[in-house]
Amino acid sequence: MPESMRALVADKVGEPADVLRLESRPVPTPAAGQALIRVKATPIHASDLHVIRGRYGFTPEFPTVGGHMECVGRVEALGPDTEGLTIGERVVAVAVPAVPGPHVAGTWQEHLVADTRRLLSVSGDLSDSSACQLAVNPLTALLLVTRELDVQPGEWLLQTAAGSTVGRLIIQLCGHLGIRTINVVRRRDAVAEIKALGGDEVICTEDEDLLQRVAEIAGPGGVRKAVDCVAGPVGAQVSQALAPGGKVVVYGALSTHRQTDPAALTIPLSARSLIYETKTVRGFWLNRWFGTTSAEDALHALSEVRSLVADEVLTIPQGQPFPLERFAVAIALAEAPAHGTKPLFVFDDGRDNDGSQGVRR
Secondary structure (H helix, E strand, C coil), rough: CEEEEEEEEEECCCCHHHEEEEEECCCCCCCCCEEEEEEEEEECHHHHHHHHCCCCCCCCCCEEEECEEEEEEEEEEEECCCCCCCCCCCEECCCCCCCCCCCCCCCEEEEEEEEEEEEECCCCCCCHHHCCCCCCCCHHHHHHHHHCCCCCCCEEEEECCCCCCHHHHHHHHHHHHCCEEEEEEHHHHHHHHHHHHHCEEECCCEEEEEEEEHHHHHHHHCEEEEEEECCCHHHHHHHHCCCCCCCCEEECHHCCCCCCCHHHHCCCCCCCHHHHCCCCCECCCCHHHHHCCHHHHHHHHHHHHHHHCCCCCCCCCCCEEECCCCCCCCHHHHHCCCCCCCCCEEEECECCCCCCCCCCC
């Protein structure tokens, strides 16, 4: 095992392209109950970049290794008296910081240590690209539909940003579960794509009235369940469009993506609609879910996601691999409009997914 490793480190809060640097660090040593993971692939999420900017729901101590979400790799060493895993086992590490609670180190490095209770074994049937993206977007889609809202077959689910990664996964999952979806998009050219993906109905806010169209589609019974990741005026319209007693879960604020003023992160809700129609608006943050859910329940949910992806119910688009040295290009791609592919940092460990020689991308 090498004594040092490469890591992508942010030395202070700021724009990632300005504050990230590639440096050498000692390979960490796992303690009891921990495993040392040799990282094979890890995605670059927008939230990873917002953490570095100081615009996310938590702020790490700086300097900090980038990447706080998920990765795939192999167990290279175990801490003292640690059981349940074997050396060489391929695992997904859930690096989402629990609020409150412990979390693994940043994933943008060649090695990291993780609590074994937050490691999910994965077979070679899943590519590195799919495996390293199991623990955030597909899990969010599953939790929103089945845990947070308990949407039943035949019910309508209204969602915004249907073309986003989570939005597309929600469409796939709902199709599998027999749930009907009303999908909100901003651009007319996205409508056909969402329909082809399996979306039952699509509303384009570019040239359609959201409230009117929801009423036309859902009829007298209306829509009682919705998820929103846009916030702002669109999020407010979603709450207004709900039937009396309806619920909307807000899990993002894309309308304020570039906003730096916390006071601008708002949803201008109608008090009359909330009070007299007894509607519920609540938030969902995967970090907090991990912090309030037992390790056993979290791994059970991740196992569900693993099965859904392995059975091709949920499809995770192939990511684009980058070495750490090209982090500036990878970060720019992560936030490029309509980039269509997830940039991944990849590390060559000399073996592919089944342990033989060669690197599988």
